Amino acid sequence: MSQTIYCPVCRVNFKPKEELKPGAVVICRVCGARMEVLQVEPEIEARKYPQEPEEEIYDRVNTFAELKGYVFKDTKKLVMDGLLQKKEEYGDFFCPCRFDNIPENICPCLETRQNQVKKEGMCL
Ligand SMILES: [Zn+2]
Incomplete structure (x- = not known):
């Protein structure tokens, strides 16, 4: 799998460790930001996890x-x-x-x- 995930905080693309599903919560290994996966096809799209x-x-x-x-x-x-x-x-x-x-x-x-x-x- 060659898909990457884009971190909106540190603006870096990285390869997720495991296969992702919509709704999964991912931690950016570069900056520690928490993200929520919105979709995985055709590309992984994630946003900052909603928090105060x-x-x-x-x-x-x-x-x-x-x-x-x-x-x-x-x-x-x-x-x-x-x-x-x-x-x-x-x-x-x-x-x-x-x-x-x-x-x-x-x-x-x-x-x-x-x-x-x-x-x-x-x-x-
Ligand atoms: Zn990041």
Whole structure:
């Protein structure tokens, strides 16, 4: 099977591990986003799993950290509040530590997805 699934959060295509059916819930292995499969033919179509903003971002960062084996510092709540504020003001979970509200800075931001934590010991 050569079908791929597109993650609307990190905008990456990846191959699902198992065969998917409409209604299946899939976790993006790149960013930890939770997605719901809408259809599988002729192509897999998925959308962000419907969640309230607070539930969505906690779910995503917790899943991302779990996938990567990362742990949070005691500033987690502060960062999460910043993310929720960005979502409210700018429409998406842009990194509160970064100035530009661009897709690359949607949490987990591109640099973090590209192993910045491994290189520098933490995300920004
Ligand atoms: Zn993703």
